[in-house]
Amino acid sequence: MRVDDQSSAHRAPDRSSAPATGHATAVAHPNIALVKYWGKRDERLVVPRTDSLSMTLDVFPTTTRVHLAAAAGPDTVMLDGAPAAGQARRRVVAFLELVRERAGSARAAVVTSENTVPTGAGLASSASGFAALAVAAATAYGLDLDATALSRLARRGSGSASRSLFAGFAQWHAGPRAASDAEADLGSYAEQVPVGALDPALVIAVVNAGPKAVSSRAAMRRTVETSPLYEPWTRSSADDLVDMRAALVRGDLEAVGEIAERNALGMHATMLAARPAVRYLAPATLSVLDAVLHLRQGGVAAYATMDAGPNVKVLCRRADAERVADAVRNAAPDAAVHTAGPGPAARLLDGDGR
Ligand code: 2P0
Numbered sequence: 580m581r582v583d584d585q586s587s588a589h590r591a592p593d594r595s596s597a598p599a600t601g602h603a604t605a606v607a608h609p610n611i612a613l614v615k616y617w618g619k620r621d622e623r624l625v626v627p628r629t630d631s632l633s634m635t636l637d638v639f640p641t642t643t644r645v646h647l648a649a650a651a652g653p654d655t656v657m658l659d660g661a662p663a664a665g666q667a668r669r670r671v672v673a674f675l676e677l678v679r680e681r682a683g684s685a686r687a688a689v690v691t692s693e694n695t696v697p698t699g700a701g702l703a704s705s706a707s708g709f710a711a712l713a714v715a716a717a718t719a720y721g722l723d724l725d726a727t728a729l730s731r732l733a734r735r736g737s738g739s740a741s742r743s744l745f746a747g748f749a750q751w752h753a754g755p756r757a758a759s760d761a762e763a764d765l766g767s768y769a770e771q772v773p774v775g776a777l778d779p780a781l782v783i784a785v786v787n788a789g790p791k792a793v794s795s796r797a798a799m800r801r802t803v804e805t806s807p808l809y810e811p812w813t814r815s816s817a818d819d820l821v822d823m824r825a826a827l828v829r830g831d832l833e834a835v836g837e838i839a840e841r842n843a844l845g846m847h848a849t850m851l852a853a854r855p856a857v858r859y860l861a862p863a864t865l866s867v868l869d870a871v872l873h874l875r876q877g878g879v880a881a882y883a884t885m886d887a888g889p890n891v892k893v894l895c896r897r898a899d900a901e902r903v904a905d906a907v908r909n910a911a912p913d914a915a916v917h918t919a920g921p922g923p924a925a926r927l928l929d930g931d932g933r
Contacts, residue, residue, distance in 0.1 A: 601647030601686065603718035603930025607710035608922040609696055610635045610742045611781055611892050613839035613884065614820050615846045616751065618803040618813070624760060625738045626767045628803070629816045632750045632823055633742045634781065637922035639696035641707035645719040647933055651685040658692050666794075674709065674736045675716060682720035684933060690716075709736030710743035710925045721932030726924070730768040741769040746924040748772045748827060750820070775830030780900040782893040784907045785915040786863035795887035798850060798857040806853040812845050836882025836894045843884040861889035863911045870910035874903060881906075 616631035656663040656671045663671060675688050690712065696704045713733035717724050724732065726744055734741035734751075742749040754766025793801075802809055819842045826834035850857040864885060871893055874881040881895045881903050895903045900918045907916050 600931045601719050601721075601933035602645065603715040603932075604642065604644040604928040605711045605714035605718070605925060605930075606640050606642045606928055607707045607714065607740075607743045607925035608636050608638070608640050609704065609707040610739065610749065610922075611884065612739065612742075612886070613748075613835065613894070614816060614823050614842050615886075616738050617846045617849065618799050618809065619738070620753065621760075621763055622800070624764055624767075625734050625736075626757075626763050627738055627751065627753045629813050630750060630753050630820050631739075631742070632748065632772065632820060633739070634748050634779070635743055635746060635922040635924070636781065636919040638783075638917055638919040639694075639704075639707065641692060641694050641696070641704065641711045642928070643690065643692040643708070643711035643715045645712070645715040646689040646691075647684075647719055648687040648689065650687070652687040654687050655689040656692075657690065659694055670736065671712065674712060677735055678716045678720050678722065678732070682722055682933070684720050686720075686933065688716065688719065705737035706739040706743045709733050709740035712736060713740065713744075714925050714927055715930070718927055718930040718932055723932075727768050727770065729925070730770070731764060734767060734769075741767075744925045745769060745771040747921045748774050750824070772824060772827060774827045777827065777830040777832060777835070778897045779832060779835070779921065780895055780897040780903075781919045782895060782900055782903045782907055783917040783919060784863075784867050784891045784893070784911055785917070786861060786867070786891070786911050786913070787889050788915065791859065791888050793857055793859075793887075798853075798859075798887060801855075801857060802849050802853045806849045808849045808852040812849045815845060816842060832894075832896055833880050836880060839884050839894055840882040843886075847885060859888050860885065863914060864889045864891055866910045867891040867893070867907055867914070870906045874906055879903065 610633040612631050612633040614632040616627050618628040620626045620628050654672050656668050694704050710733045713729050730741045730744045741751050749769045750772050751769040757763035819838050823838045871881050871883045884892050904916050
């Protein structure tokens with residue numbers, strides 16, 4: 580299966596001759612937003628306040644298997660070899676409930692998910708996780724969904740997961756202000772965006788792989804409710820989105836990087852102004868930001884973006900990635916440094932619907 584063949588990549592396989600066993604395995608990659616998602620319009624439906632735009636990575640895939648039990652009962656959720664507990668388990672079970680409701684099924688599921696990204700490190704394991712779960716669960720429960728419908732479904736698990744369905748670059752639409760829940764749900768999905776000649780790399784500096792002190796879900800809620808900088812950021816982010824799409828089509832890496840960096844710093848400014856402040860940036864983060872400035876002063880196109888954590892992702896040309904990685908290692912000697920390029924769409928590895 581070709582990774583860029585999005586029309587067929589997500590469809591359940593032909594079940595006409597297969598036994599109805601109810602199982603599927605899917606793989607998805609994380610994505611890093613260049614125009615950020617920060618704040619919801621609807622918490623339950625996970626509809627965002629603004630559009631966002633991301634690059635899917637070719638590293639840190641999540642592989643998720645869903646196997647249906649014969650009857651109703653408690654779901655089993657295994658994350659990285661251990662039973663999921665608390666909030667992590669509740670989110671997966673709530674997602675399965677949504678799929679069961681749509682499929683008209685009561686069967687319990689056994690979910691086994693293996694991450695290769697450090698969980699909770701601001702590297703979007705929830706994006707790859709819920710994208711892979713959406714593809715695997717939809718297939719196992721016999722829903723025949725196209726990429727757009729899978730994107731909407733993945734969104735309900737975690738907003739950024741809506742973008743991980745797609746290869747390369749994807750825009751997640753907030754959708755129009757809607758009169759009903761059904762309309763709001765339909766209007767909010769991601770789709771792949773066209774890109775000109777661009778050979779980008781993201782050099783990822785993991786300065787702290789531990790779990791974050793404040794979840795992004797709680798942090799964005801606090802920002803929306805209390806930050807006086809939030810509304811102005813949503814307006815400038817709408818402009819950033821338009822500029823970003825144009826820069827991507829032109830293949831203008833400098834412009835893509837400048838827009839991504841200003842959008843991310845603006846997002847962090849909204850959090851710093853929340854009450855109480857949400858501060859994810861650590862001393863090592865700022866050291867890497869200094870190194871990025873220094874690279875630019877030396878003529879290397881390098882631009883930083885940070886998510887809900889202290890880690891830094893530096894956008895650059897692939898040809899400059901080694902040099903950028905060396906500069907990052909010098910600036911943050913304790914950081915683990917990875918280099919990623921644009922990655923593939925989420926896809927089904929195997930599966931038979933119920
Ligand atoms: C993003 N982040 O656009 C932004 C930038 C973090 C900072 O999407 O509540 O885990 O599950 O929808 O998707 C992280 O938030 O939040 C995120 P929920 P999610 O990538």
